[in-house]
Amino acid sequence: MTTDAQLSRLYQDIVLRHSRNPHNQRRIEAAQAHADGHNPLCGDRITVYLQLEHGHIREAAFEAVGCAISLASASMLTDAITGCSTAEALNLAGEVEARLAGQPATRDLGEIEALSGVRAYPARVRCATLPWRTLQAALTGAAQTVSTEAETR
Amino acid sequence: MFDVGRIRADFPILHEAINGHPLAYLDNAASYQHPRTVIEAISRYYEHDHANVHRGVHTLSHRATEAQERGREAARRLLNARSVREIVFTRGTTEAINLVAATLGQSLRPGDEILISHMEHHSNIVPWQLVCERSSARLVVVPINDRGEILLDEYHRLLSERTRLVAMAHVSNALGTVNPVAAIVAAARQRNIPVLLDGAQAVAHQRVDVRALDCDFYAFSGHKMCGPTGIGVLYGREEWLQRLPPYQGGGDMILSVSFSGTVYNELPYRFEAGTPHVAGAVGLGAAIEYLEAVGLERIEHYEAGLLAYATEAIGAVSGVRIIGQAAHKAGVVSFTVDGIHPHDLGTVLDHQGVAIRTGHHCAMPVMERFGLAGTARASFAFYNTTAEIDRLVAALAVARRMLQP
């Protein structure tokens, strides 16, 4: 059973601010790294674009069709990783996934913490993780489209 | 009078509380709920009658066999098939279609064509893609218009001497369109082309008569008509079933096996290899009896009222666009709300006890046709009420306040 408080936490202001006006929602032509992600259960699709310079992410952007949670997550992602080294970005992606899967915080994730409202909604966790998985694919050069169902099937 | 209150009393699950609210179950196109008679028939079977079928001389084996065959006879009655030899049990609609694809598909040659429509469920697309790949036959798709209706002129144009089978939904799960199946079958029969109808979304909403329809195959699922999951039916015209090669091999589908040659069983057992889902057949039979007792004509009439009410009420919500506005529809209102993704809508509605489906409804070509990633879909059964539709509309208002920019 979900409570009013849990629903308000899922759609808290900061999440809705990002989903209504996502940051860096655009295509980067000639991006050095990019990857596509897909959630076959709800049809969400995302492409993450990265402009790299000396092992750092100079610019991050995305294009997506998706729900409020996936848009907010992608928007926060681009904010968080701009300026990071690729290793830091991968590290952060791992940390966010673990946090969304219910593991305790090991460091302050800032506004990304707001996404953990999905934990009360098992069917929605993958909405929040999709952009991060896609980021990982873009950074590690995995060729295929990332699917949120890859590990459950 | 249609006493929906009395009907609802027969369905235990309709009295569940969801997130502190009474359940408004509006996801019937995905799966129906079950009246107590179905649940009890299944437990009674397991408590008193279970054994393997067709195999033992002992009493329970005999009872189990009879129980299964009563389910088959009920399915024959439901479809008005000529004989129980034409009623093959499958796992559901999907397996029924795959059965035809795997058997009839063996005779396909390069250049042959299978004709489907743009509004099919994936289960009436992918099996044909698979056989077409194997045989170099072509899958030809009849387009639909912006209201979600099959373009009959195009259908007539695309039917040709190359067409080996027409496979179409009777009722679309994503749009609710009731297709003009009589016209579709008539045109194909003139050319001696067999027709398979996917009746998954039809059998619980109206009386279906395969003899009147004159189709060659008709598929449906138990769980979309108050019966259990894991059981469904393929009706096949006897002449066709006689002609088809076996589907799966195993026990029950044979009369005798030897290494010099195996003799296959008679219809319908020839297509039912292995120990069947006997309890499923029992539950299916009980579901059919329940639908018959309520009356399919009365159900159709009552649901038409619900659909009209829902179309008006949902359509009046600002920002709503109804996808699928065919002149003849059944049981489904698929819609989008400006500025709200269907997935978010589904979560906020569920929070208020209103269960709808969101996404592509296993009909991605339909979504692509309308330029959408997905829709929200409310789908109705005869146990739904206008009060539940009011709750859906009220929940939409909450979602708009919460989520719209």
Ligand SMILES: Cc1ncc(COP(=O)(O)O)c(C=O)c1O
């Ligand atoms: C029109 C239609 N065809 C086929 C199917 C597949 O049915 P099942 O999953 O029971 O095999 C469905 C159910 O989703 C459907 O709505």
